[in-house]
Amino acid sequence: MSEFTRSFLLRIESSASENVRYKDIMDFISDDFESNPLQTPVFVTQATFTELFAERTPKLEKAMTDFLIRLRRRGPTTFLSQMSLKN
Numbered sequence: 001m002s003e004f005t006r007s008f009l010l011r012i013e014s015s016a017s018e019n020v021r022y023k024d025i026m027d028f029i030s031d032d033f034e035s036n037p038l039q040t041p042v043f044v045t046q047a048t049f050t051e052l053f054a055e056r057t058p059k060l061e062k063a064m065t066d067f068l069i070r071l072r073r074r075g076p077t078t079f080l081s082q083m084s085l086k087n
Contacts, residue, residue: 001071003039007032013064018056023049 011028012020026043033039054060 003033003036004029004041006071007041009064009068012054012056012060013068015056019052020054020056021049022047022051022053025053 007029008025010032011025014028015024017024022045026041026049029041033041
């Protein structure tokens with residue numbers, strides 16, 4: 001899993017609001033990567049940034065929690081380390 005995807009999922013999981021806006025996700029990812037010189041998130045959009053990405057429901061919260069628990073058990077990995085490069 002990429003660091004971007006990890007950060008994306010963590011934002012949804014940590015949302016205190018019932019609704020998650022695209023802008024909330026972008027702000028979280030930007031802040032998350034601020035201290036990492038190896039990561040520079042780039043967002044290419046044409047939007048007002050007020051659109052809703054998702055509505056937090058008990059079903060979504062359970063799915064996110066279950067997924068992140070499984071991911072954390074696997075230990076730190078990166079997207080590239082999971083890919084097999086073939087020539």
